[in-house]
Amino acid sequence: MLEELKEIVYQQNLELPKRGLIKYTWGNVSQVDREKQLFVIKPSGVDYDQMTAADMVVCDFDGNVVEGHYRPSSDMPTHAKLYKYFEEIGGIVHTHSPWAVVWSQAGKDVPALGTTHADTFYGAVPCARFLTQEELDTGYEAETGTVIVETFKDRQLNPVEVPGILLQGHGPFTWGKDAEDAVMHAVVLEEVCKMNFFTRQLNPESPDLPQHILDKHYQRKHGKNAYYGQN
Amino acid sequence: MLEELKEIVYQQNLELPKRGLIKYTWGNVSQVDREKQLFVIKPSGVDYDQMTAADMVVCDFDGNVVEGHYRPSSDMPTHAKLYKYFEEIGGIVHTHSPWAVVWSQAGKDVPALGTTHADTFYGAVPCARFLTQEELDTGYEAETGTVIVETFKDRQLNPVEVPGILLQGHGPFTWGKDAEDAVMHAVVLEEVCKMNFFTRQLNPESPDLPQHILDKHYQRKHGKNAYYGQN
Amino acid sequence: MLEELKEIVYQQNLELPKRGLIKYTWGNVSQVDREKQLFVIKPSGVDYDQMTAADMVVCDFDGNVVEGHYRPSSDMPTHAKLYKYFEEIGGIVHTHSPWAVVWSQAGKDVPALGTTHADTFYGAVPCARFLTQEELDTGYEAETGTVIVETFKDRQLNPVEVPGILLQGHGPFTWGKDAEDAVMHAVVLEEVCKMNFFTRQLNPESPDLPQHILDKHYQRKHGKNAYYGQN
Amino acid sequence: MLEELKEIVYQQNLELPKRGLIKYTWGNVSQVDREKQLFVIKPSGVDYDQMTAADMVVCDFDGNVVEGHYRPSSDMPTHAKLYKYFEEIGGIVHTHSPWAVVWSQAGKDVPALGTTHADTFYGAVPCARFLTQEELDTGYEAETGTVIVETFKDRQLNPVEVPGILLQGHGPFTWGKDAEDAVMHAVVLEEVCKMNFFTRQLNPESPDLPQHILDKHYQRKHGKNAYYGQN
Numbered sequence: 001m002l003e004e005l006k007e008i009v010y011q012q013n014l015e016l017p018k019r020g021l022i023k024y025t026w027g028n029v030s031q032v033d034r035e036k037q038l039f040v041i042k043p044s045g046v047d048y049d050q051m052t053a054a055d056m057v058v059c060d061f062d063g064n065v066v067e068g069h070y071r072p073s074s075d076m077p078t079h080a081k082l083y084k085y086f087e088e089i090g091g092i093v094h095t096h097s098p099w100a101v102v103w104s105q106a107g108k109d110v111p112a113l114g115t116t117h118a119d120t121f122y123g124a125v126p127c128a129r130f131l132t133q134e135e136l137d138t139g140y141e142a143e144t145g146t147v148i149v150e151t152f153k154d155r156q157l158n159p160v161e162v163p164g165i166l167l168q169g170h171g172p173f174t175w176g177k178d179a180e181d182a183v184m185h186a187v188v189l190e191e192v193c194k195m196n197f198f199t200r201q202l203n204p205e206s207p208d209l210p211q212h213i214l215d216k217h218y219q220r221k222h223g224k225n226a227y228y229g230q231n
Numbered sequence: 232m233l234e235e236l237k238e239i240v241y242q243q244n245l246e247l248p249k250r251g252l253i254k255y256t257w258g259n260v261s262q263v264d265r266e267k268q269l270f271v272i273k274p275s276g277v278d279y280d281q282m283t284a285a286d287m288v289v290c291d292f293d294g295n296v297v298e299g300h301y302r303p304s305s306d307m308p309t310h311a312k313l314y315k316y317f318e319e320i321g322g323i324v325h326t327h328s329p330w331a332v333v334w335s336q337a338g339k340d341v342p343a344l345g346t347t348h349a350d351t352f353y354g355a356v357p358c359a360r361f362l363t364q365e366e367l368d369t370g371y372e373a374e375t376g377t378v379i380v381e382t383f384k385d386r387q388l389n390p391v392e393v394p395g396i397l398l399q400g401h402g403p404f405t406w407g408k409d410a411e412d413a414v415m416h417a418v419v420l421e422e423v424c425k426m427n428f429f430t431r432q433l434n435p436e437s438p439d440l441p442q443h444i445l446d447k448h449y450q451r452k453h454g455k456n457a458y459y460g461q462n
Numbered sequence: 463m464l465e466e467l468k469e470i471v472y473q474q475n476l477e478l479p480k481r482g483l484i485k486y487t488w489g490n491v492s493q494v495d496r497e498k499q500l501f502v503i504k505p506s507g508v509d510y511d512q513m514t515a516a517d518m519v520v521c522d523f524d525g526n527v528v529e530g531h532y533r534p535s536s537d538m539p540t541h542a543k544l545y546k547y548f549e550e551i552g553g554i555v556h557t558h559s560p561w562a563v564v565w566s567q568a569g570k571d572v573p574a575l576g577t578t579h580a581d582t583f584y585g586a587v588p589c590a591r592f593l594t595q596e597e598l599d600t601g602y603e604a605e606t607g608t609v610i611v612e613t614f615k616d617r618q619l620n621p622v623e624v625p626g627i628l629l630q631g632h633g634p635f636t637w638g639k640d641a642e643d644a645v646m647h648a649v650v651l652e653e654v655c656k657m658n659f660f661t662r663q664l665n666p667e668s669p670d671l672p673q674h675i676l677d678k679h680y681q682r683k684h685g686k687n688a689y690y691g692q693n
Numbered sequence: 694m695l696e697e698l699k700e701i702v703y704q705q706n707l708e709l710p711k712r713g714l715i716k717y718t719w720g721n722v723s724q725v726d727r728e729k730q731l732f733v734i735k736p737s738g739v740d741y742d743q744m745t746a747a748d749m750v751v752c753d754f755d756g757n758v759v760e761g762h763y764r765p766s767s768d769m770p771t772h773a774k775l776y777k778y779f780e781e782i783g784g785i786v787h788t789h790s791p792w793a794v795v796w797s798q799a800g801k802d803v804p805a806l807g808t809t810h811a812d813t814f815y816g817a818v819p820c821a822r823f824l825t826q827e828e829l830d831t832g833y834e835a836e837t838g839t840v841i842v843e844t845f846k847d848r849q850l851n852p853v854e855v856p857g858i859l860l861q862g863h864g865p866f867t868w869g870k871d872a873e874d875a876v877m878h879a880v881v882l883e884e885v886c887k888m889n890f891f892t893r894q895l896n897p898e899s900p901d902l903p904q905h906i907l908d909k910h911y912q913r914k915h916g917k918n919a920y921y922g923q924n
Contacts, residue, residue, distance in 0.1 A: 023649060023653065024646065024649070026578070043692070044690055044691050044692065045690055045691030045692060046691075046692065070692055071689075071691075071692060074682065074689060074690050096577075096578045098653065098656060098657050098660075099660075101576055101578060101657050101661075102657050102660040102661050102664060103664065104576065105575045105576045105657065105658070105661040105668055106661050106664040106665035106668045107665065107668060107669070108664065108665060113336045113400065114332060114335065114336045114400050114401060114402070115327075115400060115401045115402070116257070116327045116332060116402070130672055130675060131675065133674045136674055136675070136678050140678055140682075169575065169576050169577060169669075169671045169672075169675060170576060170577045171576070171577070171578070184255065187254060187255070191254065191329065194329060195329050195332050195333050195336065196336070197660060197663075197664055198329075198330075198333040198428060199332075199333050199336040199337050200664070201428075201432065201663065202333060202334065202337040202339065202428055202431070203337035203338065203339060206336055206337045206338060207338070207400075209400045210361055210400070212364045212367055213361060213362065213367070213400060216367050216371055220305065220371075227302075227305060228275055228276055228305050229275050229276030229277075229302075230274070230275065230276060230277065230301055230302060344798045344862065345794060345797065345798045345862045345863060345864070346789075346862060346863045346864070347719070347789045347794060347864070415717065418716060418717070422716065422791065425791060426791050426794050426795050426798065427798070429791075429792075429795040429890060430794075430795050430798040430799050432890075432894065433795060433796065433799040433801065433890055433893070434799035434800065434801060437798055437799045437800060438800070438862075440862045441823055441862075443826045443829055444823060444824065444829070444862060447829050447833055451767065451833075458764075458767060459737055459738055459767050460737050460738030460739075460764075461736070461737065461738060461739065461763055461764060485880060485884065486877065486880070488809070505923070506921055506922050506923060507921055507922030507923060508922075508923065532923055533920075533922075533923060536913065536920060536921050558808075558809045560884065560887060560888050560891075561891075563807055563809060563888050563892075564888050564891040564892050564895060565895065566807065567806045567807045567888065567889070567892040567899055568892050568895040568896035568899045569896065569899060569900070570895065570896060592903055592906060593906065595905045598905055598906070598909050602909055602913075631806065631807050631808060631900075631902045631903075631906060632807060632808045633807075633808070633809070659891060659894075659895055662895070663894065
């Protein structure tokens with residue numbers, strides 16, 4: 001089932017090492033079929049060299065495996081939660097890309113310091129809190145999803161406008177309209193984390209991008225008056 | 232029209248990812264035909280893998296599209312302004328190369344700390360101010376060009392001697408006698424931004440290159456007594 | 463003798479430059495045959511381009527060469543000591559990978575700041591002290607092994623749970639159930655050293671990973687309740 | 694003349710971009726024929742893609758071109774001086790490799806913080822002073838050689854034991870028994886400059902390598918009791 005989607009998810013998982021976002025199997029990509037309420041995700045810990053599209057695993061939004069000869073990524077329940085609660089997203093990526101991990105380990109939101117950021121993220125990318133012992137006992141990966149949803153709610157953020165988050169002490173999750181879009185957001189977030197780190201080292205007083213320029217750049221690429229690209 | 236120029240501009244756009252200056256479509260290169268008062272530039276947001284020389288767009292110095300089946304780069308009006316006011320330049324490059332972005336986001340001029348800098352830029356590379364709300368309303372990209380020209384005028388800089396600038400919160404523009412030259416200047420600026428960042432971290436008191444050595448290195452490569460290379 | 467093991471050790475030595483851990487011949491990998499109480503290691507200072515599996519050297523746990531037409535790696539006596547005293551390990555790697563060297567030269571333990579660390583190392587990776595003049599006189603490389611063993615004993619660390627160490631002023635040793643596992647640990651340690659450096663620069667107060675999350679991540683991948691991967 | 698030497702020098706120049714030490718034509722390698730008192734060096738500013746072994750230029754120790762259809766590297770007179778005064782060296786390399794430039798621009802000697810350093814450089818690598826206006830007027834490149842020789846004399850350093858130097862505000866020169874050896878020393882110096890920068894950032898109090906370990910590592914690879922490698 002969902003053969004076409006498996007092929008897409010397989011290809012987008014291969015993008016992670018190709019774009020320098022992961023080593024070994026330290027990441028996972030999924031994409032959803034909103035009509036069937038199912039998503040396809042990478043299997044857990046399988047070598048990229050040996051993995052095929054047929055090895056992808058089909059799951060539902062409650063975190064059950066619907067089809068697959070392998071176990072899904074151990075982070076699958078996080079993806080399930082996000083598809084359930086962020087109804088407009090179509091693809092999800094998790095990595096341990098180094099610069100996003102640096103900000104995650106430092107426990108800091110990624111400020112919007114420049115237009116590279118503003119072209120994709122409409123404001124700072126939040127860093128979610130550590131999970132509690134109780135949440136770990138309930139179910140680490142599903143509760144991670146819950147904490148992400150809670151963070152967006154608490155901060156009144158729109159997951160379409162801010163398509164990503166950091167998990168303290170862990171790393172980034174990004175999402176988008178499909179898996180390819182989510183991978184691109186993972187690349188942008190990694191680049192922004194790198195550039196913002198050095199910016200703040202060079203000038204600890206470097207200002208956030210002024211609101212009017214943030215608005216301009218985000219709207220140049222997104223929304224009804226967008227004029228970037230060919231569409 | 233301008234088929235030869237389209238081929239050159241196409242090839243030089245491909246140099247940007249090849250030289251590690253951009254990811255995805257985050258940059259653009261143009262070259263001018265001074266006789267015809269037209270320039271050729273990359274189309275907006277088209278995948279490098281699928282782009283051909285025939286997809287390049289021809290524009291005039293007032294920012295009108297003269298020929299092309301695609302929209303030009305959204306930064307096209309900036310290029311138009313620069314060709315109009317910097318009459319000696321032949322090619323322009325814009326990127327989001329990370330180290331130049333770091334200095335842009337920090338809002339700092341790039342000091343001339345070494346001979347790598349002095350071989351190409353005769354003195355510090357300026358960082359232009361943020362645009363105002365009013366300028367955004369007038370036309371973001373064209374006004375960006377105006378601010379670049381204004382910065383060179385205010386600081387009494389010669390765009391031939393200092394072939395590049397940073398835009399605060401955004402990234403670098405470089406230029407040269409043609410597109411290839413402008414790309415090389417983008418590479419030099421990126422390398423200099425990286426080396427100068429670490430130099431100042433290693434020794435916050437590291438001095439600017441003494442004026443007599445700056446003069447020597449710049450003149451070794453440029454002007455009537457140049458003796459570097461084979462010409 | 464041990465032809466199969468030689469092939470494995472040869473292949474894993476080639477992984478070092480491929481994974482960006484070494485330049486030239488600045489590293490070595492070995493793997494043990496516990497039944498025969500012998501291990502196979504790379505020869506000293508032989509170009510990777512010209513090296514073959516047949517050039518690998520067979521040694522015993524007292525640091526004697528048992529077979530080989532080349533001298534073994536000059537660090538061979540360190541490997542011998544580790545196989546002798548860490549009875550559960552099957553493969554060893556030594557490199558001068560830059561980020562691990564940075565922490566070694568700084569003389570600092572690598573703290574467990576994130577889950578990338580916790581997936582492999584159950585707690586901080588220790589940095590062992592400089593050797594004394596007396597130890598150098600006794601035998602530099604063998605005494606290096608002794609100091610590693612002593613460090614684990616003094617700190618009551620389990621070499622299976624913390625499969626690596628830094629040597630002050632020098633670089634990392636890692637180990638694992640076989641050579642491939644030890645190489646993976648060398649990659650993880652290098653990545654963690656890089657990310658932790660920048661984390662502490664970004665936020666000097668960035669906390670250690672809370673104990674309950676360290677436990678969770680380590681146990682998700684190791685031990686009897688592990689559920690990562692397909693086994 | 695010297696066809697074999699031209700081939701060697703050509704090949705070693707190609708190593709510079711391959712090993713990530715230079716961009717474009719920002720470096721040069723030479724090797725000497727001590728019997729004939731001549732050396733072969735790269736031509737100035739010729740594209741590496743188009744350069745052939747036959748394009749190499751033959752010069753003497755007074756900086757005269759003896760044979761060649763191209764102008765030699767503009768740094769040729771520096772090489773000439775070094776061959777003249779450092780009688781034991783056989784090959785020379787100059788680059789603008791970024792980490793060595795960082796230390797050069799900061800005007801700082803590179804301390805011996807670790808064994809990677811001690812395996813090649815017996816003590817700190819000095820940073821020579823800026824040239825004066827008078828020296829520039831006398832002849833920039835030849836006087837650069839004079840300042841290098843002066844620095845080694847003043848500090849009582851042996852160019853065989855410390856096969857390299859930094860020029861303030863410029864970059865590194867390294868040398869060795871032949872061009873290949875000099876290239877390897879350029880790679881080591883670049884790596885050491887990178888690692889030492891981050892070491893001092895991580896721990897501003899990180900100590901120099903103790904003298905007895907510096908001695909041990911240098912002598913393990915050099916001199917009559919060396920036991921590293923196969924010779």
